[in-house]
Amino acid sequence: MLRGIPSILSPELLKTLMEMGHGDEIILADGNFPAASHAKRLIRSDGHSIPDLLQAIIPLFPLDHATEHPAVVMSLLPADPTPEVWEVYRGLIRPHESRFTDFGYVERFSFYERALKAFAIVATGDKSFKGNLILKKGVVRD
Template structure:
Protein backbone atom coordinates (compact mmCIF):
# COMPACT_ATOMS: atom_id res chain seq x y z
CA UNK A 1 0.00 0.00 0.00
CA UNK A 2 1.04 3.58 -0.60
CA UNK A 3 0.04 6.83 1.04
CA UNK A 4 -2.21 9.06 -1.01
CA UNK A 5 -3.42 6.34 -3.38
CA UNK A 6 -7.05 5.42 -2.63
CA UNK A 7 -7.44 1.73 -1.76
CA UNK A 8 -10.20 1.40 -4.39
CA UNK A 9 -7.54 1.79 -7.11
CA UNK A 10 -6.01 -1.59 -7.82
CA UNK A 11 -2.32 -1.87 -8.70
CA UNK A 12 -3.36 -2.79 -12.25
CA UNK A 13 -5.53 0.33 -12.57
CA UNK A 14 -2.82 2.64 -11.15
CA UNK A 15 -0.29 1.14 -13.59
CA UNK A 16 -2.70 1.65 -16.49
CA UNK A 17 -3.39 5.28 -15.54
CA UNK A 18 0.37 5.90 -15.36
CA UNK A 19 1.02 4.27 -18.76
CA UNK A 20 -1.63 6.32 -20.54
CA UNK A 21 -0.44 9.27 -22.59
CA UNK A 22 -1.98 12.53 -23.77
CA UNK A 23 -5.14 11.79 -25.74
CA UNK A 24 -5.52 8.20 -24.58
CA UNK A 25 -8.97 7.24 -23.36
CA UNK A 26 -10.18 5.03 -20.54
CA UNK A 27 -13.75 3.85 -20.12
CA UNK A 28 -15.41 3.40 -16.76
CA UNK A 29 -18.05 0.88 -17.77
CA UNK A 30 -21.25 -0.12 -16.04
CA UNK A 31 -22.26 -3.73 -15.43
CA UNK A 32 -24.22 -3.96 -18.71
CA UNK A 33 -21.40 -2.72 -20.95
CA UNK A 34 -19.81 -5.37 -23.24
CA UNK A 35 -16.38 -4.65 -21.76
CA UNK A 36 -14.80 -8.08 -22.21
CA UNK A 37 -15.66 -8.23 -25.91
CA UNK A 38 -14.48 -4.68 -26.67
CA UNK A 39 -11.42 -4.11 -24.48
CA UNK A 40 -7.79 -4.03 -25.57
CA UNK A 41 -6.99 -3.98 -21.85
CA UNK A 42 -9.69 -5.07 -19.42
CA UNK A 43 -9.48 -4.15 -15.75
CA UNK A 44 -12.03 -5.82 -13.47
CA UNK A 45 -13.50 -3.69 -10.71
CA UNK A 46 -16.80 -5.51 -10.29
CA UNK A 47 -17.51 -4.64 -6.67
CA UNK A 48 -17.30 -0.89 -7.21
CA UNK A 49 -19.42 1.86 -8.72
CA UNK A 50 -18.32 4.33 -11.34
CA UNK A 51 -18.78 7.36 -9.02
CA UNK A 52 -16.55 5.74 -6.39
CA UNK A 53 -13.85 5.02 -8.97
CA UNK A 54 -14.18 8.47 -10.54
CA UNK A 55 -13.80 10.08 -7.11
CA UNK A 56 -10.51 8.20 -6.67
CA UNK A 57 -9.22 8.70 -10.23
CA UNK A 58 -10.03 12.34 -11.01
CA UNK A 59 -7.60 13.92 -8.49
CA UNK A 60 -4.77 11.99 -10.20
CA UNK A 61 -5.92 12.12 -13.82
CA UNK A 62 -5.78 15.35 -15.85
CA UNK A 63 -8.48 15.69 -18.50
CA UNK A 64 -7.50 16.80 -21.99
CA UNK A 65 -7.93 20.59 -22.26
CA UNK A 66 -7.08 20.46 -25.97
CA UNK A 67 -10.43 18.88 -26.84
CA UNK A 68 -14.02 20.00 -26.41
CA UNK A 69 -15.09 16.69 -24.92
CA UNK A 70 -12.63 15.21 -22.43
CA UNK A 71 -15.47 13.45 -20.58
CA UNK A 72 -17.94 11.56 -22.76
CA UNK A 73 -21.21 9.82 -21.95
CA UNK A 74 -23.57 7.76 -24.10
CA UNK A 75 -26.21 9.91 -25.84
CA UNK A 76 -29.81 9.57 -24.80
CA UNK A 77 -32.61 8.23 -26.97
CA UNK A 78 -35.62 10.53 -27.49
CA UNK A 79 -37.67 9.22 -24.53
CA UNK A 80 -34.78 8.54 -22.14
CA UNK A 81 -34.72 10.42 -18.84
CA UNK A 82 -31.54 12.28 -17.95
CA UNK A 83 -29.45 9.93 -15.81
CA UNK A 84 -29.11 11.13 -12.21
CA UNK A 85 -25.55 9.80 -12.07
CA UNK A 86 -24.42 12.40 -14.63
CA UNK A 87 -24.85 15.17 -12.04
CA UNK A 88 -22.72 13.14 -9.65
CA UNK A 89 -19.99 12.92 -12.30
CA UNK A 90 -20.14 16.69 -12.89
CA UNK A 91 -19.85 17.33 -9.16
CA UNK A 92 -16.80 15.05 -8.90
CA UNK A 93 -15.01 16.45 -11.98
CA UNK A 94 -15.51 20.21 -11.54
CA UNK A 95 -13.26 20.74 -8.48
CA UNK A 96 -10.29 19.29 -10.41
CA UNK A 97 -11.04 20.59 -13.90
CA UNK A 98 -11.81 24.31 -13.93
CA UNK A 99 -12.44 24.36 -17.69
CA UNK A 100 -14.91 21.45 -17.61
CA UNK A 101 -18.37 22.65 -18.63
CA UNK A 102 -20.24 19.51 -19.62
CA UNK A 103 -20.00 16.13 -21.27
CA UNK A 104 -19.67 15.32 -24.91
CA UNK A 105 -22.28 12.84 -26.09
CA UNK A 106 -21.67 9.78 -28.23
CA UNK A 107 -24.35 7.67 -29.90
CA UNK A 108 -24.46 4.12 -28.49
CA UNK A 109 -22.83 2.26 -31.39
CA UNK A 110 -20.27 5.03 -31.91
CA UNK A 111 -19.52 4.73 -28.19
CA UNK A 112 -18.85 1.00 -28.72
CA UNK A 113 -16.61 1.79 -31.71
CA UNK A 114 -14.73 4.24 -29.55
CA UNK A 115 -14.37 1.57 -26.87
CA UNK A 116 -12.52 -0.63 -29.37
CA UNK A 117 -9.85 2.10 -29.59
CA UNK A 118 -9.74 2.93 -25.87
CA UNK A 119 -6.50 2.37 -23.99
CA UNK A 120 -8.42 0.40 -21.36
CA UNK A 121 -11.88 -0.42 -20.10
CA UNK A 122 -12.62 -0.71 -16.39
CA UNK A 123 -15.55 -3.10 -15.88
CA UNK A 124 -17.57 -2.25 -12.79
CA UNK A 125 -20.70 -3.65 -11.22
CA UNK A 126 -22.42 -0.26 -11.50
CA UNK A 127 -26.14 -0.43 -12.29
CA UNK A 128 -26.74 3.24 -13.08
CA UNK A 129 -28.74 4.02 -16.20
CA UNK A 130 -26.34 5.21 -18.94
CA UNK A 131 -23.51 5.23 -16.41
CA UNK A 132 -20.68 4.58 -18.86
CA UNK A 133 -18.04 7.31 -18.92
CA UNK A 134 -15.06 7.91 -21.20
CA UNK A 135 -12.18 10.02 -19.86
CA UNK A 136 -9.62 11.45 -22.28
CA UNK A 137 -6.24 12.00 -20.63
CA UNK A 138 -4.55 15.38 -20.77
CA UNK A 139 -1.19 16.60 -19.58
CA UNK A 140 0.02 17.46 -16.10
CA UNK A 141 0.75 21.17 -16.05
CA UNK A 142 3.35 22.53 -13.65
Protein backbone atom coordinates in the same frame (compact mmCIF):
# COMPACT_ATOMS: atom_id res chain seq x y z
CA MET B 1 -0.07 -0.09 0.35
CA LEU B 2 0.86 3.53 -0.16
CA ARG B 3 -0.23 6.67 1.60
CA GLY B 4 -2.55 8.98 -0.26
CA ILE B 5 -3.63 6.40 -2.86
CA PRO B 6 -7.28 5.40 -2.46
CA SER B 7 -7.52 1.65 -1.83
CA ILE B 8 -10.21 1.35 -4.53
CA LEU B 9 -7.45 1.89 -7.12
CA SER B 10 -5.92 -1.49 -7.78
CA PRO B 11 -2.23 -1.81 -8.72
CA GLU B 12 -3.34 -2.77 -12.25
CA LEU B 13 -5.51 0.34 -12.58
CA LEU B 14 -2.79 2.64 -11.23
CA LYS B 15 -0.27 1.15 -13.65
CA THR B 16 -2.70 1.66 -16.53
CA LEU B 17 -3.37 5.29 -15.59
CA MET B 18 0.40 5.91 -15.45
CA GLU B 19 1.03 4.24 -18.82
CA MET B 20 -1.61 6.30 -20.58
CA GLY B 21 -0.39 9.24 -22.64
CA HIS B 22 -1.90 12.51 -23.81
CA GLY B 23 -5.07 11.79 -25.79
CA ASP B 24 -5.47 8.19 -24.62
CA GLU B 25 -8.94 7.24 -23.41
CA ILE B 26 -10.16 5.05 -20.58
CA ILE B 27 -13.73 3.89 -20.17
CA LEU B 28 -15.38 3.43 -16.81
CA ALA B 29 -17.99 0.87 -17.82
CA ASP B 30 -21.17 -0.11 -16.05
CA GLY B 31 -22.13 -3.72 -15.43
CA ASN B 32 -24.13 -3.99 -18.65
CA PHE B 33 -21.38 -2.73 -20.96
CA PRO B 34 -19.77 -5.36 -23.23
CA ALA B 35 -16.35 -4.65 -21.74
CA ALA B 36 -14.68 -8.01 -22.31
CA SER B 37 -15.53 -8.08 -26.01
CA HIS B 38 -14.44 -4.46 -26.60
CA ALA B 39 -11.31 -4.03 -24.48
CA LYS B 40 -7.69 -3.96 -25.59
CA ARG B 41 -6.90 -3.90 -21.87
CA LEU B 42 -9.61 -5.03 -19.47
CA ILE B 43 -9.40 -4.08 -15.82
CA ARG B 44 -11.91 -5.77 -13.52
CA SER B 45 -13.34 -3.62 -10.77
CA ASP B 46 -16.41 -5.64 -9.94
CA GLY B 47 -18.32 -4.58 -6.87
CA HIS B 48 -17.35 -0.94 -7.26
CA SER B 49 -19.41 1.93 -8.60
CA ILE B 50 -18.28 4.34 -11.27
CA PRO B 51 -18.75 7.37 -8.98
CA ASP B 52 -16.47 5.78 -6.35
CA LEU B 53 -13.82 5.03 -8.97
CA LEU B 54 -14.15 8.48 -10.54
CA GLN B 55 -13.75 10.11 -7.15
CA ALA B 56 -10.45 8.25 -6.70
CA ILE B 57 -9.18 8.72 -10.27
CA ILE B 58 -10.02 12.35 -11.08
CA PRO B 59 -7.58 13.98 -8.59
CA LEU B 60 -4.75 12.01 -10.25
CA PHE B 61 -5.89 12.16 -13.88
CA PRO B 62 -5.69 15.38 -15.91
CA LEU B 63 -8.39 15.73 -18.55
CA ASP B 64 -7.44 16.74 -22.08
CA HIS B 65 -8.41 20.36 -22.59
CA ALA B 66 -7.09 20.31 -26.15
CA THR B 67 -10.40 18.67 -27.03
CA GLU B 68 -13.85 20.17 -26.59
CA HIS B 69 -15.23 17.29 -24.49
CA PRO B 70 -12.63 15.29 -22.52
CA ALA B 71 -15.41 13.45 -20.68
CA VAL B 72 -18.03 11.63 -22.75
CA VAL B 73 -21.25 9.76 -21.98
CA MET B 74 -23.63 7.73 -24.12
CA SER B 75 -26.38 9.91 -25.61
CA LEU B 76 -30.01 9.40 -24.72
CA LEU B 77 -32.88 8.14 -26.80
CA PRO B 78 -35.89 10.49 -27.07
CA ALA B 79 -37.87 8.73 -24.32
CA ASP B 80 -34.91 8.31 -21.92
CA PRO B 81 -34.84 10.27 -18.67
CA THR B 82 -31.67 12.20 -17.87
CA PRO B 83 -29.52 9.89 -15.72
CA GLU B 84 -29.09 11.16 -12.17
CA VAL B 85 -25.54 9.80 -12.09
CA TRP B 86 -24.44 12.37 -14.69
CA GLU B 87 -24.88 15.16 -12.15
CA VAL B 88 -22.82 13.12 -9.69
CA TYR B 89 -20.04 12.85 -12.31
CA ARG B 90 -20.15 16.61 -12.93
CA GLY B 91 -19.86 17.24 -9.19
CA LEU B 92 -16.81 14.99 -8.95
CA ILE B 93 -15.04 16.38 -12.03
CA ARG B 94 -15.57 20.14 -11.62
CA PRO B 95 -13.54 20.65 -8.40
CA HIS B 96 -10.47 19.19 -10.15
CA GLU B 97 -11.03 20.46 -13.68
CA SER B 98 -11.99 24.14 -13.73
CA ARG B 99 -12.28 24.19 -17.54
CA PHE B 100 -14.75 21.29 -17.64
CA THR B 101 -18.08 22.57 -18.97
CA ASP B 102 -20.09 19.48 -19.84
CA PHE B 103 -19.92 16.04 -21.38
CA GLY B 104 -19.71 15.11 -24.98
CA TYR B 105 -22.64 12.89 -25.97
CA VAL B 106 -22.05 9.93 -28.27
CA GLU B 107 -24.63 7.62 -29.82
CA ARG B 108 -24.57 4.07 -28.38
CA PHE B 109 -22.97 2.24 -31.31
CA SER B 110 -20.47 5.06 -31.88
CA PHE B 111 -19.62 4.77 -28.18
CA TYR B 112 -18.97 1.04 -28.70
CA GLU B 113 -16.72 1.81 -31.71
CA ARG B 114 -14.79 4.30 -29.61
CA ALA B 115 -14.45 1.67 -26.88
CA LEU B 116 -12.66 -0.64 -29.30
CA LYS B 117 -9.92 2.01 -29.64
CA ALA B 118 -9.74 2.96 -25.94
CA PHE B 119 -6.49 2.40 -24.07
CA ALA B 120 -8.39 0.46 -21.41
CA ILE B 121 -11.84 -0.38 -20.13
CA VAL B 122 -12.56 -0.66 -16.43
CA ALA B 123 -15.44 -3.09 -15.92
CA THR B 124 -17.48 -2.28 -12.82
CA GLY B 125 -20.58 -3.67 -11.23
CA ASP B 126 -22.31 -0.30 -11.50
CA LYS B 127 -26.05 -0.50 -12.24
CA SER B 128 -26.66 3.19 -13.02
CA PHE B 129 -28.71 3.96 -16.11
CA LYS B 130 -26.32 5.20 -18.86
CA GLY B 131 -23.46 5.14 -16.38
CA ASN B 132 -20.65 4.58 -18.89
CA LEU B 133 -18.03 7.32 -18.97
CA ILE B 134 -15.07 7.97 -21.27
CA LEU B 135 -12.18 10.06 -19.95
CA LYS B 136 -9.53 11.45 -22.32
CA LYS B 137 -6.16 12.01 -20.66
CA GLY B 138 -4.50 15.39 -20.81
CA VAL B 139 -1.10 16.58 -19.68
CA VAL B 140 0.33 17.43 -16.27
CA ARG B 141 1.84 20.90 -16.13
CA ASP B 142 3.80 22.47 -13.32
